[in-house]
Amino acid sequence: MKSTKLRTGLRRWVSLVIAAVLAASLLCMGQPVVAQGLTQGDFQYQLADDGVEITRYTGDSAKVTVPETLEGQPVVGIGPAAFALNQTIEELTLPSTLEYIGDSAFLLCENLSRIEFSQSTPQVLQAGESILRNTAWWEAQPEGLVLLGGTALGWKGKAPITLVLDGRVTAVADQAFSSNYLPSASNLLRVEAGDSVQWLGSRVFAGQSSLNSAFLSDSVTHLGEGIFSGCSPDLLLETYLGSAAEAYAQIWGIRCEAVCRHDYRWYYNPQPVLGQVSTGILRCANCQEEIDQITFLTGDLTGEGCAPDENIDLLDVMALARYLVNENLPEGIYLDYQGDGCVDVLDVMTLTQYRLSVF
Numbered sequence: 001m002k003s004t005k006l007r008t009g010l011r012r013w014v015s016l017v018i019a020a021v022l023a024a025s026l027l028c029m030g031q032p033v034v035a036q037g038l039t040q041g042d043f044q045y046q047l048a049d050d051g052v053e054i055t056r057y058t059g060d061s062a063k064v065t066v067p068e069t070l071e072g073q074p075v076v077g078i079g080p081a082a083f084a085l086n087q088t089i090e091e092l093t094l095p096s097t098l099e100y101i102g103d104s105a106f107l108l109c110e111n112l113s114r115i116e117f118s119q120s121t122p123q124v125l126q127a128g129e130s131i132l133r134n135t136a137w138w139e140a141q142p143e144g145l146v147l148l149g150g151t152a153l154g155w156k157g158k159a160p161i162t163l164v165l166d167g168r169v170t171a172v173a174d175q176a177f178s179s180n181y182l183p184s185a186s187n188l189l190r191v192e193a194g195d196s197v198q199w200l201g202s203r204v205f206a207g208q209s210s211l212n213s214a215f216l217s218d219s220v221t222h223l224g225e226g227i228f229s230g231c232s233p234d235l236l237l238e239t240y241l242g243s244a245a246e247a248y249a250q251i252w253g254i255r256c257e258a259v260c261r262h263d264y265r266w267y268y269n270p271q272p273v274l275g276q277v278s279t280g281i282l283r284c285a286n287c288q289e290e291i292d293q294i295t296f297l298t299g300d301l302t303g304e305g306c307a308p309d310e311n312i313d314l315l316d317v318m319a320l321a322r323y324l325v326n327e328n329l330p331e332g333i334y335l336d337y338q339g340d341g342c343v344d345v346l347d348v349m350t351l352t353q354y355r356l357s358v359f
């Protein structure tokens with residue numbers, strides 16, 4: 001009991017200090033809000049790229065719905081500290097038009113316990129630092145990744161050795177796993193960001209001194225500044241050739257191992273002879289690396305066998321046509337009859353002509 005009370009008191013004190021620092025920094029920044037400040041109801045807002053940004057909520061309702069539009073413009077952003085210090089708000093509905101939430105937008109909204117999106121959850125929601133920390137909502141989250149929609153805001157509980165940003169995650173907030181919020185003695189050794197992750201904020205893993213390997217997929221197109229600042233100097237970034245992460249590693253002087261994400265779709269054979277069994281070289285369409293040698297009967301897509309006159313039939317023409325519509329053929333079949341590096345209608349025509357000529 002006693003220690004809980006003490007911790008709550010301490011957290012409150014820390015929050016107040018943060019609030020004071022934030023207020024001071026906002027004043028120092030001399031925000032140009034005054035110049036273009038607009039108001040509708042309890043919302044102050046300003047123009048932003050592609051819509052408007054809420055700069056301040058001035059109401060005192062327990063249930064607040066941020067509208068999808070203001071003056072006909074989509075609400076795309078909630079600015080830094082827009083709801084900060086609001087002690088009355090308990091339930092918040094966010095618009096599906098939302099694209100970003102600024103630093104400390106809900107700072108010290110201690111009674112905020114419920115958050116929903118009005119229509120659908122934004123596919124990628126960019127988020128600044130310290131979003132929803134120290135709110136009732138945060139306290140109620142289960143241990144592990146803390147997610148708002150698809151945006152990872154941080155981690156609760158004992159840090160893992162390997163942090164996996166799984167298929168639920170599309171974005172990671174600024175500083176989400178930095179040592180400011182996750183103790184650097186946490187023994188976090190590796191992070192993995194899979195194919196769903198698109199946006200990484202700034203300093204996401206900063207100060208994690210034991211972090212020595214990271215995998216970022218080529219789905220990640222935005223990487224904020226200093227993501228790995230203060231991590232192990234031996235940190236190895238694993239990614240795919242040509243990815244944004246590979247370019248990022250070069251700019252930030254991070255050791256990087258980029259491998260080709262082999263595209264197995266295309267099979268090259270210098271002189272394929274339709275209806276003949278032959279050996280082709282399976283090459284990657286990206287790096288041209290030789291993946292394998294394959295033996296195939298060009299044209300027998302439905303796989304009845306190797307006697308060309310009997311086994312390349314109308315079904316094969318149809319199979320190729322179906323492939324062009326929905327790509328439902330298995331790998332390992334030679335499709336590019338034209339030898340021009342792509343499978344298209346001309347290939348269907350070639351196969352059709354072959355079919356006609358054998359009769």
Ligand SMILES: [Zn+2]
Pocket residue numbers: 260261262263284285286287288289
């Ligand atoms: Zn390749």
